[in-house]
Amino acid sequence: MVHHFAVHRFQRGQQLNVGIVGATGVVGSTMRAILKERNFPIAQLRLFASAGKVIEGVTVEDAESADYSGLDIVLFSAGGATSTALAPKVAAAGAIVIDNSSAFRSDPEVPLVVAEVNAHAMAHLPKGIIANPNCTTMAVMPALKPLHDEAGLKRLIASTYQAVSGAGLEGIAVLARQLDHVGDKARLLATSGHDDLLPAAEKWAVPIAHNVVPLNYVLGEDDYTEEELKLRDESRKILEIPGLPVSGTCVRVPVFTGHSVALNAEFERPISAARALELLGQAPGVVLSDCPNPLEATGKDPVFVGRVRVDRTVEHGLALFVVGDNLRKGAALNAVQIAEALIG
Numbered sequence: 001m002v003h004h005f006a007v008h009r010f011q012r013g014q015q016l017n018v019g020i021v022g023a024t025g026v027v028g029s030t031m032r033a034i035l036k037e038r039n040f041p042i043a044q045l046r047l048f049a050s051a052g053k054v055i056e057g058v059t060v061e062d063a064e065s066a067d068y069s070g071l072d073i074v075l076f077s078a079g080g081a082t083s084t085a086l087a088p089k090v091a092a093a094g095a096i097v098i099d100n101s102s103a104f105r106s107d108p109e110v111p112l113v114v115a116e117v118n119a120h121a122m123a124h125l126p127k128g129i130i131a132n133p134n135c136t137t138m139a140v141m142p143a144l145k146p147l148h149d150e151a152g153l154k155r156l157i158a159s160t161y162q163a164v165s166g167a168g169l170e171g172i173a174v175l176a177r178q179l180d181h182v183g184d185k186a187r188l189l190a191t192s193g194h195d196d197l198l199p200a201a202e203k204w205a206v207p208i209a210h211n212v213v214p215l216n217y218v219l220g221e222d223d224y225t226e227e228e229l230k231l232r233d234e235s236r237k238i239l240e241i242p243g244l245p246v247s248g249t250c251v252r253v254p255v256f257t258g259h260s261v262a263l264n265a266e267f268e269r270p271i272s273a274a275r276a277l278e279l280l281g282q283a284p285g286v287v288l289s290d291c292p293n294p295l296e297a298t299g300k301d302p303v304f305v306g307r308v309r310v311d312r313t314v315e316h317g318l319a320l321f322v323v324g325d326n327l328r329k330g331a332a333l334n335a336v337q338i339a340e341a342l343i344g
Helices: 026-037 080-092 115-123 135-151 164-192 226-239 273-282 328-343
Strands: 016-021 042-049 073-076 096-099 129-131 153-162 246-252 259-267 286-288 303-310 317-324
Touching (some): 026 042, 026 164, 096 328, 115 328, 135 259, 135 286, 135 328, 164 246, 273 303, 273 317
Parallel strands (some): 016 042, 073 096, 153 246, 286 303
Antiparallel strands (some): 153 259, 259 317
8 A cells, every 4th residue: 555644745946746547528628728727737748549640749559558656646537447556656656546447435445535625635545546536626625725724614504507528528519519509499399399409318318408407317316417426525524524515416517618607505694695605706716707607617627616705595695606617716726736746
């Protein structure tokens, strides 16, 4: 078993050998871009997926058969099955793994980290693995953390509006294909609802083009979907509120990039909308917006927060709207920020 104890695993300015597993996917591609944008100190970059491609002069290695020795940090974004099979092997070879899948998020020996919120959780890495939260959870954590510190989060209700890129390149392709299918028939569809104009359902329970899908993958406990249960369980772990009541409704919408979340939060202590705005205006990774929306957030690092107001259905309640780029802060950026925190 690999043991790492300090948050600052590496020396500032140290050049690191970095790997990306799933380097050819939509999140892996974003990881490559963000490493470059942020001038991450890389001595050698190795890319892993299906072998054969050459990307920016780097030959992609076969993820299953590669020798991972000599790497300092490896970013995973290749799905839960790949992470389950390979991440322990990579950690045993000496690298710290930052995993973007759901494979290790519920493991008590693996910290689940949002860089601005709970980097302290990386002080102890018994498995040499750090988990990235689900992209929906990720969007709301930078906004909820300062409000929780101020007033004590007691209950959370969340309704999401999730972009198709959260389902990877396939999700993007499905929406694009279905939009083309409907095309100039959209007006007729809107006014008459002709079933014969609709594209066939792909990936989700019903067509996504010109539609919303409130059944986002597999049903689990109490008929909540996996996505809704992730939101509950990951919020509890990151905010260190084990019994936090959370009810989520996760909805896929015909937006290419940018997850939006409507939050109704109940607190233990009074908190006004004005005080919430003051706290959010000072919070790292948060930008206040009069009308936060996915187009505003796409390609941006922070999460955008607005529509902050009192929720009078509970004693100490706030309602707010949060939007984040699910490929950047929701996945790739947070992974790189975790790597930066390991440097110090």
